[in-house]
Amino acid sequence: MITIDLNCDIGESFGIWRMGNDEALMDWVSSVNVACGFHAGDPSVIRKTIQTAIQKGVAIGAHPSFPDLQGFGRREMKLPEEEVFDLVLYQVSALKGICEALGGQLHHVKPHGALYNQAAKNSSIARAIAEAVKSIDKNLILFGLSGSFLISEAENLGLKTASEVFADRTYQPDGTLTPRNFPNAVIKDTSLAIAQAIQMITTKTVTATNGEKIPIKAETVCIHGDGEKALDFARNINLSLKKIGVTIKPIAR
Amino acid sequence: MITIDLNCDIGESFGIWRMGNDEALMDWVSSVNVACGFHAGDPSVIRKTIQTAIQKGVAIGAHPSFPDLQGFGRREMKLPEEEVFDLVLYQVSALKGICEALGGQLHHVKPHGALYNQAAKNSSIARAIAEAVKSIDKNLILFGLSGSFLISEAENLGLKTASEVFADRTYQPDGTLTPRNFPNAVIKDTSLAIAQAIQMITTKTVTATNGEKIPIKAETVCIHGDGEKALDFARNINLSLKKIGVTIKPIAR
């Protein structure tokens, strides 16, 4: 039996500003990554988001970021490893405590935006994140880009990981994502994106931009939460996967 | 045998800016209240402060505040009770997680500045704080102004409390602190301040500004951490209390 996790970033409203359609999305994913207040989210948004996630029964993760509200955590920042450790420690601790106070349990951690990208390419940053997560709870699952340093460093520390793949992004022959500034970086056709997800999940390969089939480990698929079509896509990929017999459920702790 | 707790606010540096003489102060107090990042402290300051506190063996508390870095949490803000609950939940959760990740344990919570003052006078705010603390860990001790709503609301919820008194502030006949804008609000003479502390601890009374002796419950004495004389005062009051046989130790959980 093939199983896969579908994960989605949520809780990315801030103050009066709304983003995403969190509640509806939670019906179609098995895991959610909750913004921790550094790129989005505030204490009230976080508490409400976690309450809803507990009600919906999805696996709850922390989604820590560089401190950059204006840039939504997407702008590169260069921080010493120690500061990265500290900011992950702070954010994940906050989320874990709120989960538990509300009767839930923190299940995983997935770094956000520029921090996620740095953790993929820079082993020291990856290690700092993994060490922070481990210091909080060695049973937390660390989500990272499939094949990246975040996965390998976490495994070196003995953490359980989830290799993340993207349905709607193209891959290079070396297994990395095609950078967003390339014209063919994004797969805009929904059925092609779903087809790529199915290929990755069922065959453990992806067809790179040069046509070559390369191996890829797919344990969780990232579903984008924002934009008009996000909900449609989430439902579509969920139903398509179920139709071919794939079971959608969170990574086991 | 008479025992008392001496507590001090610490971890109030931010980024490059330093405040207080935390490490030295910890030799003379039994409990510390660590800023949580909303009025002072950042993830790195917090982590280092808690590491030091664990090494020094003092009881560690969270010191949550209104979100007001520029005003150091001292400016009045009017927030709905629900938002107060949420911001206490977030900050205390972060501190608890960091303590535990570093091998320590969170012992208590003391609201900071304007939040502390509102919690003293406003029972709804007091209750929101107490509920947040209880939701995280019902064994956390809530520190509040002696005789205030924060103490009574926490007790109504079944939380253990610590009634806080001030050595260097004068009291009104009704047991409230003389407001800071009154000329006689602060006791500047160190020996008079220590004498007032001793009176409160040993006789459970304080002499109000009108000369009347009034009852007061003193379980923890606040030691200010900043200013040139803070360290001297902390050592002085510590040694003076020990000299008369008072045992200085944290509130028992």
Place this chain on the structure above:
Amino acid sequence: MITIDLNCDIGESFGIWRMGNDEALMDWVSSVNVACGFHAGDPSVIRKTIQTAIQKGVAIGAHPSFPDLQGFGRREMKLPEEEVFDLVLYQVSALKGICEALGGQLHHVKPHGALYNQAAKNSSIARAIAEAVKSIDKNLILFGLSGSFLISEAENLGLKTASEVFADRTYQPDGTLTPRNFPNAVIKDTSLAIAQAIQMITTKTVTATNGEKIPIKAETVCIHGDGEKALDFARNINLSLKKIGVTIKPIAR
């Protein structure tokens, strides 16, 4: 000939989060109040907003606020008058410079949210705001609640003012707005709101909640910029006023 100004708050997006339909709204108002970065807006949002306002030919005002991004400047904060002076000085200076750098001119200042409300009721806060505005440019027009301290203090300092009225809020017999927590505070029926605006503009009276007609000075009408119906309402009131011969144009400097 009767003239009136219609003003609207704009530039209230922040980072990735969008708010309002600024560009379309500018077709139906004569003045705009641009958020300055303290309750909403960031340097990029502000620059783009002012560029659009210059293109549309509307009168551009600064919309300074308490520093409270999470609370959208709507939460009461208690600041010393001097700090209020300083934060208005900073925000209005920033907006003025950006306007001029882009080839425009700053026309007016309208405090936002909790600062607006405090300035209406507290003469010291009103005076601090007016002094900051005057120190920057004595020809700036200060917008304030009709009949409030902000208007009188600004006039005491020799500033030109614009008395603001609300089409969709009810008034008390003493000329103040019915507080928002009262059931009849808001006029939800668009045609009634427009009728109230027309009455205020043409007869210089408003019918208070007790049925009494009271005098009111109406120089500018506030048009809310957010919500689904905001654009409809703006067009409606604009066309209704023009239909009865009222000229819509900015307050003359």
Place this chain on the structure above:
Amino acid sequence: MITIDLNCDIGESFGIWRMGNDEALMDWVSSVNVACGFHAGDPSVIRKTIQTAIQKGVAIGAHPSFPDLQGFGRREMKLPEEEVFDLVLYQVSALKGICEALGGQLHHVKPHGALYNQAAKNSSIARAIAEAVKSIDKNLILFGLSGSFLISEAENLGLKTASEVFADRTYQPDGTLTPRNFPNAVIKDTSLAIAQAIQMITTKTVTATNGEKIPIKAETVCIHGDGEKALDFARNINLSLKKIGVTIKPIAR
């Protein structure tokens, strides 16, 4: 007659946290660069700093930064040129307006920290800064690292510039500063630092780390404002330069 400008960063306190000895330092420098609120400074600190600078008669500059209070603007951030333009426009506008409101005049702009370093090496960032400055006032003088892109891009746009040198930093044979992580990056001996400043000012050369004398343009010398010895150094270099007949005065507009 040889003249030189001595400049110093000031106004780098924030809220309750103090930094530097601004008032005393202003007696020994001819120009000051005032933090604009993004890496340090808040509206009240800025206003007070500018008031003092006007009283002391030093030339006042804006010292804009990346938005990074916790990192004091020293952490690398990667922003699109347009956002750099916008944040310089905002910060310099705020400072210019405050100067003028208080009866002074903004004289120059010097980017801070990581923004200064990026502007030295990256011509697009340099150009974005120069364009923002020019759009505000084409007579503002742009301070940048001697020989850097910030100087050349500003000159391409027709702006007046000031080539900045450092008394206490060593130079590489190619004229760049030795990176701070090199052991010989900083000249700790005060008399050697002053000797280097005198050499740069009087001979238009500096002796690089390999012993080679290389040409350098020195129009303004950076005096560090923080640290215990800052004031001593400022007085020392000021008096040493005067002793050999160098006139200390701001760059002429």
